Amino acid sequence: MALATDQASEELKLTPPDPVPVVKPEKAAGLVPVDEEQKSRLQVRVDEFVEDLVAQDSNSPEFGRRVDQITNMGRKEIAEAAGQSNRFLDRPIRAMDETSGVGADLAELRRTVEDLDPSTKGDLTTRRKIFGIIPFGSKLRNYFDSYKSAQSHISAILARLQGGKDELLMDNAAIDVERQNLWKAMGKLEQMVFMSKALDETLEQKAADLDHTDPAKAKALRETALFYVRQRTQDLLTQMAVTVQGYLALDLVKKNNVELIKGVDRASTTTVGALRTAVTVAQAMTNQRLVLDQITALNTTTANIIDATGQMLKDNTARIHQQAASSTIPLETLSRAFQNIYDTMDSIDTFKLQALDSMKQTVTSLEGEIGKSKAYIARAQGQSEGAAAGDGKAVKSMLEALD
Amino acid sequence: MARGRSPVQQEIIRAARRQRAVRLHHARKERWRFRWRRIRRAFLALAAILVAAIGTGIFMDGLSDTTWLLTMLLGFIVFVVLSIYPATPRPRADQLSGVELAELAGSTELWLEARRRALPNAAIDAIDMIGVRLEQLAPQLATLNENGPAAREVRKLLAEHLPGLVDSYTRIPPALRNKEHAGSTPSEQLVDGLCVIADEIEAMSHDLSRNDLDALATRNRFLETKYIDQG
Numbered sequence: 097m098a099l100a101t102d103q104a105s106e107e108l109k110l111t112p113p114d115p116v117p118v119v120k121p122e123k124a125a126g127l128v129p130v131d132e133e134q135k136s137r138l139q140v141r142v143d144e145f146v147e148d149l150v151a152q153d154s155n156s157p158e159f160g161r162r163v164d165q166i167t168n169m170g171r172k173e174i175a176e177a178a179g180q181s182n183r184f185l186d187r188p189i190r191a192m193d194e195t196s197g198v199g200a201d202l203a204e205l206r207r208t209v210e211d212l213d214p215s216t217k218g219d220l221t222t223r224r225k226i227f228g229i230i231p232f233g234s235k236l237r238n239y240f241d242s243y244k245s246a247q248s249h250i251s252a253i254l255a256r257l258q259g260g261k262d263e264l265l266m267d268n269a270a271i272d273v274e275r276q277n278l279w280k281a282m283g284k285l286e287q288m289v290f291m292s293k294a295l296d297e298t299l300e301q302k303a304a305d306l307d308h309t310d311p312a313k314a315k316a317l318r319e320t321a322l323f324y325v326r327q328r329t330q331d332l333l334t335q336m337a338v339t340v341q342g343y344l345a346l347d348l349v350k351k352n353n354v355e356l357i358k359g360v361d362r363a364s365t366t367t368v369g370a371l372r373t374a375v376t377v378a379q380a381m382t383n384q385r386l387v388l389d390q391i392t393a394l395n396t397t398t399a400n401i402i403d404a405t406g407q408m409l410k411d412n413t414a415r416i417h418q419q420a421a422s423s424t425i426p427l428e429t430l431s432r433a434f435q436n437i438y439d440t441m442d443s444i445d446t447f448k449l450q451a452l453d454s455m456k457q458t459v460t461s462l463e464g465e466i467g468k469s470k471a472y473i474a475r476a477q478g479q480s481e482g483a484a485a486g487d488g489k490a491v492k493s494m495l496e497a498l499d
Numbered sequence: 500m501a502r503g504r505s506p507v508q509q510e511i512i513r514a515a516r517r518q519r520a521v522r523l524h525h526a527r528k529e530r531w532r533f534r535w536r537r538i539r540r541a542f543l544a545l546a547a548i549l550v551a552a553i554g555t556g557i558f559m560d561g562l563s564d565t566t567w568l569l570t571m572l573l574g575f576i577v578f579v580v581l582s583i584y585p586a587t588p589r590p591r592a593d594q595l596s597g598v599e600l601a602e603l604a605g606s607t608e609l610w611l612e613a614r615r616r617a618l619p620n621a622a623i624d625a626i627d628m629i630g631v632r633l634e635q636l637a638p639q640l641a642t643l644n645e646n647g648p649a650a651r652e653v654r655k656l657l658a659e660h661l662p663g664l665v666d667s668y669t670r671i672p673p674a675l676r677n678k679e680h681a682g683s684t685p686s687e688q689l690v691d692g693l694c695v696i697a698d699e700i701e702a703m704s705h706d707l708s709r710n711d712l713d714a715l716a717t718r719n720r721f722l723e724t725k726y727i728d729q730g
Contacts, residue, residue, distance in 0.1 A: 269720035
């Protein structure tokens with residue numbers, strides 16, 4: 097049958113995205129490029145800072161204060177990035193929730209549609225008989241009457257599905273915004289990573305230069321400044337890894353949502369399609385005008401909202417009319433229309449299972465990484481409070497990312 | 500101030516000066532409202548005493564001159580006492596911690612204004628800066644949850660760190676305020692500290708509005724995806 101093959105060839109394929117791999121700190125840097133101009137400006141800052149540091153007596157409090165600046169380097173950037181990437185875990189995964197939202201609506205739609213499925217009704221073409229002997233009414237007529245009572249329910253579910261789709265779109269919009277924020281945060285982190293690496297190099301070189309002239313200062317540089325710089329580099333890279341992973345994970349959620357939106361669209365169109373087919377088949381078989389006003393009203397909105405599938409639906413309707421009118425077995429056409437709904441829902445279900453799996457993997461690995469960075473942030477918090485309590489004097493840090 | 504400042508910040512400070520007149524006008528209006536209430540109360544008490552004296556006079560067929568004199572004296576004393584006490588509330592640092600969150604920014608501003616004269620000239624810019632930022636923060640605090648971590652941070656900064664900084668400066672005898680200690684003079688240290696607080700208030704204000712900023716951007720993006728991208 098033309099219709100059946102058409103829809104089979106356009107079979108709905110929902111592909112769940114792969115889980116986000118664990119990003120190793122060593123590989124985290126370099127995702128967001130730092131341009132050459134910024135690099136040179138940061139390098140200037142680093143050089144000035146090192147010059148300034150070396151000019152101080154290594155036992156003076158001034159020297160200590162500058163070393164403190166190193167330990168605080170990038171604290172703001174890390175805290176900001178951490179706040180952003182933790183949000184991924186707060187994000188409710190609506191699609192995966194079976195008890196509310198789109199998941200629940202799809203399940204309800206399926207139950208309602210199953211009640212209408214002609215293939216579960218036995219042989220509808222036989223006449224109804226009281227006590228199996230006396231002919232009384234038509235099974236088919238009763239069957240089509242059940243559509244009328246179900247239509248308001250179905251249209252309510254479909255409207256809710258559209259609402260759910262809007263929620264998914266809203267989620268994706270929020271993800272877009274969050275990803276933009278994360279991208280910015282990663283840019284800052286990247287600058288800090290560059291800076292701390294440059295600092296490492298410059299200090300190393302300076303210490304080597306000083307080895308002959310002022311071994312005490314060289315030792316101080318290595319033991320305090322350089323030590324903290326390396327610690328900071330590690331912290332920054334750890335946070336960078338978490339942020340990159342959060343960034344990728346958000347993309348995963350977004351892709352899932354996009355697939356689910358496709359599924360919801362298809363479920364709506366196939367349902368409306370089946371109902372239309374029922375109208376046509378009813379007319380062909382019982383000469384009964386099945387009036388499904390609410391569904392007709394829904395047709396227009398559905399077709400408007402879902403443009404691509406709506407077009408397909410329109411094309412098919414003409415064909416259904418022909419087939420239903422001409423075919424010797426119109427009920428089979430109807431059964432196929434129902435089969436389409438089931439196929440759609442089945443593929444959504446498989447998709448959800450697979451997506452849930454990769455989501456779970458992503459969440460587990462991200463949670464592990466976030467745990468690591470949290471420990472650091474707690475430490476940094478303590479340090480900064482100590483510094484605030486220590487003296488009210490504030491020195492503008494030279495070690496800051498560019499805007 | 501020792502540190503060079505960009506023209507942008509100068510502009511903000513100039514705007515802050517202009518706004519300061521308005522701010523102080525509000526603050527003074529508030530204070531006058533309190534004074535008027537006090538004076539009204541004093542007049543009411545005086546009137547009550549007079550009415551009572553006249554009533555007694557009618558009831559007892561006239562009072563002696565001495566009684567009238569004493570009544571007048573009593574009325575005068577009550578009037579004077581009620582129009583002076585209770586004193587106009589002048590926000591004190593230890594009261595700041597008890598203030599409602601919604602009024603915290605305003606009270607801090609008044610408190611700081613009261614301290615303005617005790618602080619060095621160099622700090623005036625920073626105080627104006629803090630004033631402007633408090634103005635910006637005030638409406639945000641009104642909607643903030645009293646027990647949230649953000650509220651705690653704001654409270655700590657405004658009711659603890661800021662008064663702490665200013666008070667520890669004013670405790671230093673004026674003669675010592677410009678003598679160098681711990682790397683720089685107390686006056687410079689005060690100015691630096693005030694600048695940090697001003698920046699921090701700005702950062703907090705930005706943090707508090709982050710959710711709203713995001714929400715607006717999200718809604719915008721949603722409208723784009725729903726009505727434009729899909730044709």
